[in-house]
Amino acid sequence: MDNYRGNDPEVDGIFDGESEDAWADPNVIRRITEDLREAYVLPLDDATQAKHLAAIADAISQNASRPRVLPLAQRPSTDGSRCASTFVRAAGSARVAREVSTASLASPFGARAAGTASTPGPRPRTPLAAVGSPPEPKTAHVSWIRPGAFVSSIYSKAAVIAAAIAVSASGLAIAGSLPDPVQTAFSEAAGAIGLDIPAPIQPPAVSPAPPREQAVAPPLLPEPLPVIPQEPLPVPIVPPPAPVAEAPRVQAPPPAAQFAPPAAPAEDLQAWLTELIRQALATANARAMNPQSQPEAGAAQSGQTGGQSWASENPWQSYGTNGAQTKAGTGSGSGYPSSSPQAKPQSRPAAGSSYDD
Amino acid sequence: MESDGDLNEALIAARDNVSWGWNALYRSLAPTVTGYLRAQGAAEPEDLAAEVFVQAVKNIKRFQGNVTAFRSWIFCIAHNKLVDDSRYRSRRPVQPVADAGSDRVCSTRVEEQVLNNLASDRVRQMIAELTPDQRSVLFLRILGGLTVDEVARALNKNITAVKALQRRGLASLKKEFSAQTVSI
Numbered sequence: 236m237d238n239y240r241g242n243d244p245e246v247d248g249i250f251d252g253e254s255e256d257a258w259a260d261p262n263v264i265r266r267i268t269e270d271l272r273e274a275y276v277l278p279l280d281d282a283t284q285a286k287h288l289a290a291i292a293d294a295i296s297q298n299a300s301r302p303r304v305l306p307l308a309q310r311p312s313t314d315g316s317r318c319a320s321t322f323v324r325a326a327g328s329a330r331v332a333r334e335v336s337t338a339s340l341a342s343p344f345g346a347r348a349a350g351t352a353s354t355p356g357p358r359p360r361t362p363l364a365a366v367g368s369p370p371e372p373k374t375a376h377v378s379w380i381r382p383g384a385f386v387s388s389i390y391s392k393a394a395v396i397a398a399a400i401a402v403s404a405s406g407l408a409i410a411g412s413l414p415d416p417v418q419t420a421f422s423e424a425a426g427a428i429g430l431d432i433p434a435p436i437q438p439p440a441v442s443p444a445p446p447r448e449q450a451v452a453p454p455l456l457p458e459p460l461p462v463i464p465q466e467p468l469p470v471p472i473v474p475p476p477a478p479v480a481e482a483p484r485v486q487a488p489p490p491a492a493q494f495a496p497p498a499a500p501a502e503d504l505q506a507w508l509t510e511l512i513r514q515a516l517a518t519a520n521a522r523a524m525n526p527q528s529q530p531e532a533g534a535a536q537s538g539q540t541g542g543q544s545w546a547s548e549n550p551w552q553s554y555g556t557n558g559a560q561t562k563a564g565t566g567s568g569s570g571y572p573s574s575s576p577q578a579k580p581q582s583r584p585a586a587g588s589s590y591d592d
Numbered sequence: 593m594e595s596d597g598d599l600n601e602a603l604i605a606a607r608d609n610v611s612w613g614w615n616a617l618y619r620s621l622a623p624t625v626t627g628y629l630r631a632q633g634a635a636e637p638e639d640l641a642a643e644v645f646v647q648a649v650k651n652i653k654r655f656q657g658n659v660t661a662f663r664s665w666i667f668c669i670a671h672n673k674l675v676d677d678s679r680y681r682s683r684r685p686v687q688p689v690a691d692a693g694s695d696r697v698c699s700t701r702v703e704e705q706v707l708n709n710l711a712s713d714r715v716r717q718m719i720a721e722l723t724p725d726q727r728s729v730l731f732l733r734i735l736g737g738l739t740v741d742e743v744a745r746a747l748n749k750n751i752t753a754v755k756a757l758q759r760r761g762l763a764s765l766k767k768e769f770s771a772q773t774v775s776i
Binding site for chain 1: 615618619623630631645
């Protein structure tokens with residue numbers, strides 16, 4: 236046997252007692268086979284056979300009485316059971332589909348699901364739960380869960396995931412690495428049960444930010460400047476006609492502050508210009524009414540003083556005459572504005588007289 | 593023992609839930625099935641054999657094949673029932689109680705019983721040296737009359753593994769048989 240290298244038919248022959256060789260001692264195996272069969276394969280007595288055949292007959296009768304489940308395509312659909320079961324099966328429940336196909340619920344529900352075009356069935360007035368047999372009380376069934384069923388169920392996986400999340404969240408909370416709101420919630424919840432979990436570090440108090448409208452929209456226009464009440468400009472005192480020999484009276488210049496350009500550019504500047512024009516017109520009228528009162532020298536002086544006063548009244552004009560004053564240092568300039576055609580010829584002797592002094 | 597042709601007709605009748613078909617199949621296969629269960633150490637081999645055939649009746653719609661395949665299928669069911677029974681009994685151990693009637697029956701044929709017991713003891717000593725897999729393979733080959741392919745299907749093993757188990761089992765049986773012959 237130890238040196239046996241025969242094939243399976245030879246072994247089959249040995250087992251059957253037909254092989255004479257191909258083994259060191261086939262008779263040994265034959266005897267072993269016969270001993271095994273004699274020891275274990277025994278004919279059954281009649282009582283045992285009758286009992287077994289009765290059990291088989293019961294199984295056959297149960298097998299025959301069991302309703303044969305036809306495929307869905309072969310089921311009769313006169314009561315709409317096929318449509319009902321198809322509808323429920325499409326909803327994802329094969330078990331309910333089987334129940335619907337066999338229960339009395341199939342008729343109204345199947346008719347509705349089918350929506351038979353020719354003669355739609357009447358709508359059931361009774362609730363669907365009352366159509367079938369009354370449900371059995373739940374206490375009649377004792378649910379028994381296998382020991383390993385929970386391990387392989389979805390609930391166990393969900394429980395494991397929840398436990399992992401809880402452990403990791405607790406670790407992060409102890410380490411203080413959670414976001415501030417969550418860390419605060421954890422700290423408060425743990426503090427309620429006596430655990431010490433650090434709360435998030437609060438930043439120093441900062442004044443609340445202004446509302447968005449105030450912060451975003453700066454005023455486009457400057458605040459209106461306080462209105463300075465302007466006194467009406469005094470009408471230039473026109474000297475009465477004096478004798479020629481008298482020295483002309485020098486017209487007192489108006490206070491500089493009164494003719495200073497306003498700081499505000501818009502309304503004040505307009506009012507200031509209007510008043511300046513009105514004053515210039517009044518001066519021109521006064522000169523037109525007394526043409527003899529302005530002698531040549533007096534006119535020069537008055538022109539000089541008028542030029543100075545005008546320049547002082549109009550700083551822009553004085554700014555424009557700076558160059559003329561610079562030229563005056565060379566003996567050719569005067570204080571009159573260059574735009575005045577009448578003042579220029581009159582300024583030359585005045586300038587000369589002034590230099591003579 | 594009926595021929596395979598008769599058993600094929602019986603199998604066709606059994607598929608239609610006809611009683612005589614099942615009776616013929618039972619009378620042909622029940623002794624070997626019971627012997628296999630008994631050799632494997634089943635506590636109630638007759639009852640277990642009945643359960644095997646009842647299970648076959650319930651699942652006959654799933655079966656496809658001839659008598660040879662049916663024989664292999666029956667032994668596959670028997671093997672599974674044996675495993676289930678051993679697991680059940682391991683969870684709920686039962687202490688056997690001596691039956692008073694068995695002594696009266698044995699007393700009528702004492703000599704025959706003694707010889708059977710001697711043969712059974714010698715065979716039990718031989719098969720005690722086998723591993724469970726070797727025992728299953730050899731019992732299915734010797735008692736059930738299955739081929740290597742059928743044994744492989746019944747035990748859910750590949751053919752090479754079944755051949756190896758068979759070879760080692762036979763070598764162990766020969767060794768034990770030779771030792772017993774020398775001692776006798």
